[in-house]
Amino acid sequence: MNKDRRKRIEEARARISDAEAALQAAAEIIQDVRDEEQEALEALPESFQEGERGQKMQEAIEALDEALSEIELVDFEPITGQLDTAKE
Numbered sequence: 001m002n003k004d005r006r007k008r009i010e011e012a013r014a015r016i017s018d019a020e021a022a023l024q025a026a027a028e029i030i031q032d033v034r035d036e037e038q039e040a041l042e043a044l045p046e047s048f049q050e051g052e053r054g055q056k057m058q059e060a061i062e063a064l065d066e067a068l069s070e071i072e073l074v075d076f077e078p079i080t081g082q083l084d085t086a087k088e
Contacts (some may be wrong), residue, residue, distance in 0.1 A: 001087055009087045013080055020076045027071045034064035 001009075041049060041057040048054050 006087045007087050009083050013083050016076055016083075022075070023033055023071060023074060027068060030064055030067055030071070034061055037064070 002076055037057055041054060041061065044054060044057075
């Protein structure tokens with residue numbers, strides 16, 4: 001592989017690194033929102049927690065938990081490893 005193509009692979013790797021950092025930042029925001037929603041739910045009187053409003057809040061919390069779980073599944077290591085192999 002020539003110098004120009006190696007340089008372009010490094011550029012792609014840098015963009016992947018940026019994407020990984022952006023995904024982590026998004027996960028932190030989602031976690032904060034999830035925690036705030038959980039606190040708000042817990043602050044409601046029990047009758048509201050068990051009602052429609054509480055149910056919707058619980059559904060939102062569960063959806064945010066699922067989103068966080070999906071983010072945790074994203075693994076950039078195989079991608080960057082393959083790029084490192086390609087530029088050798």
